[in-house]
Amino acid sequence: MRIFVFLLSLIFFLTTCRSKRTFHEPIETITDTVISNPLVQVLKDKNSFRVPAIGWTVRIPEKWKKSYKEKDYQLDEDEQDKIDDLISSKTDNNSQILELVTIYKNRLNNFISTMEPFDETNNGSYDDRNMAVHEGLKSAYAAKKIYAEYEVAAKRIDGIMFDIFDIRVYTHDKRRVSLYQSIFNSLINGYYFTVIINYNNEADKDSFLNIIETSKFSMKH
Numbered sequence: 001m002r003i004f005v006f007l008l009s010l011i012f013f014l015t016t017c018r019s020k021r022t023f024h025e026p027i028e029t030i031t032d033t034v035i036s037n038p039l040v041q042v043l044k045d046k047n048s049f050r051v052p053a054i055g056w057t058v059r060i061p062e063k064w065k066k067s068y069k070e071k072d073y074q075l076d077e078d079e080q081d082k083i084d085d086l087i088s089s090k091t092d093n094n095s096q097i098l099e100l101v102t103i104y105k106n107r108l109n110n111f112i113s114t115m116e117p118f119d120e121t122n123n124g125s126y127d128d129r130n131m132a133v134h135e136g137l138k139s140a141y142a143a144k145k146i147y148a149e150y151e152v153a154a155k156r157i158d159g160i161m162f163d164i165f166d167i168r169v170y171t172h173d174k175r176r177v178s179l180y181q182s183i184f185n186s187l188i189n190g191y192y193f194t195v196i197i198n199y200n201n202e203a204d205k206d207s208f209l210n211i212i213e214t215s216k217f218s219m220k221h
Helices: 002-014 032-036 077-093 126-145 204-212
Strands: 021-024 046-049 056-059 072-075 097-104 109-117 150-156 160-170 177-188 193-199
Touching: 046 177, 056 204, 097 204, 109 204, 126 150, 126 160, 126 177, 150 204, 177 204, 193 204
Parallel strands: none
Antiparallel strands: 021 072, 046 056, 097 109, 109 193, 150 160, 160 177, 177 193
C-alpha cells in the first residue's frame, strides 16, 4: 500500500532526532517542488495554488513564504541506514504518490498534501483503504514503543466529505502530548487525496487547519 509506506516514512522522520550525522530542513517555507510541480498551478496572487486533477484550490498565508534556513538534526549510523532504506522504498514502490502543496515550519510543524490514483474496482473500497492505513499506523507506533491515542472524525469542506484520523503522540513518560497529527482523506475524481498536518502548538494548528478548511473544490465527488 503506497500511501501507508509514505506515511511510515514521515513517522520515522518525525520521531527520530539523535546523531553523528546531520540533515538540513527548511524553516517556514513553501518547498521548491510546489512552484515547479506540473500538477500544481500557481495563481495570480502567488499565494494561491490549484490542482486541476481534483479541482482543489488552496491559499497559503503570506507568512509561510520565507527563505530556507538550515537546522541540524543528529542521526546515528543505524538511524541513517533506516532513513536511506525508507527513501529507497519510497522511490521504488511509491511512484504513484503525487506530492502536491507542502509547507514546513520545522520538523514537528508542517503541512503535507498528496494524491494517489485510486480505483475502487481494482484497489478495493475507499473505506477499507482508510481502515488499513489507520490500523497500520497504530501498529507502526506500537512497534516503536511510542504511546499514542487515536480518534476518528469526519468534516465537510466546501461540499467534500473528509475522513479525519487524529493522533496524539505522547512523551515517554506519557505525561504530555509531544506531537499532534491530523490526516484528512477523501476520494476525489479517482484520486485518494491526503492532507497530513503535524503540529505541537495551537498557533500552527490554527494556521494549518485554516488552510485546509478554507480550501475550495470545483469537483464534488
